């Protein structure tokens with residue numbers, strides 16, 4: 001342990017005594033040098049003004065907490081040109097006014113970055129390091145973001161401060177694969193203002209909505225815009241699921257899955273299946289009345305069902321086990337597709353348009 005503290009505080013300090021109290025080991029330590037350099041002018045000073053004690057937490061040893069009582073001297077600076085009259089001596093391993101040694105601070109900072117406030121505080125307690133979640137967050141803020149070269153390829157998208165209530169904008173540097181900015185909202189004007197401050201950006205990967213496209217177009221007219229891989233996959237998978245959902249009847253018929261095992265159904269499917277059994281009873285009753293030669297008007301009178309429903313049953317249009325929700329847009333989809341195709345042709349940029357292809361987005365993100 002002596003070696004540890006010697007290496008921690010080097011030759012300018014000496015270990016005085018170590019005792020064990022309820023909180024762990026307490027080790028007294030003090031500066032050994034008789035002179036000290038003024039932090040303002042660098043002059044060598046030897047007149048001691050006073051001294052005080054600082055208590056510092058250090059890394060636990062063998063699961064036992066370690067506290068250092070550091071006797072710190074204040075020196076006079078006698079240099080005429082120096083504005084500093086009195087200063088406290090500095091130690092290599094301790095920042096001025098710090099309550100933890102630098103090496104403990106590094107560990108605590110890593111925990112805060114990796115886990116965030118409360119989880120890091122909880123793990124710190126298990127490691128026998130006393131630090132609150134507020135302190136962890138304060139430490140992360142104090143050290144600030146690391147410096148990085150100006151980004152040239154960025155991804156921009158919205159993210160939720162609070163889902164369905166408040167959204168912000170997230171900007172990532174895609175070359176370094178890291179977040180570089182969190183904007184307070186997802187307004188195009190806010191994104192535009194941020195992008196305008198970074199004119200070196202040459203590629204913007206974004207969602208397929210219009211807001212960020214307009215912002216990037218205004219702030220960075222020279223930049224290439226590409227649809228990012230996540231949004232392409234998300235759009236493709238939702239379109240696929242939609243198509244599957246709408247074609248379930250045909251898919252079941254093609255798979256020959258006419259026989260249903262109720263034990264394999266989910267709760268929601270079971271409810272639908274029970275409804276189907278009830279509908280089948282009604283269908284059978286109405287079909288048997290029809291077979292007896294009874295007119296639809298009379299069936300309506302006897303059963304109380306509507307004329308439209310009875311017609312549907314007689315035409316065999318009410319035999320689905322699982323209901324398929326049809327969109328009111330369904331009949332107009334072929335016409336809309338045709339119009340969309342025409343619009344795309346009209347909007348096609350002349351040549352070498354600014355908008356990149358999906359392939360370039362995939363290449364970019366991979």
Ligand SMILES: [Zn+2]
Pocket residue numbers: 038039040041042043077078079082083084
């Ligand atoms: Zn000085």
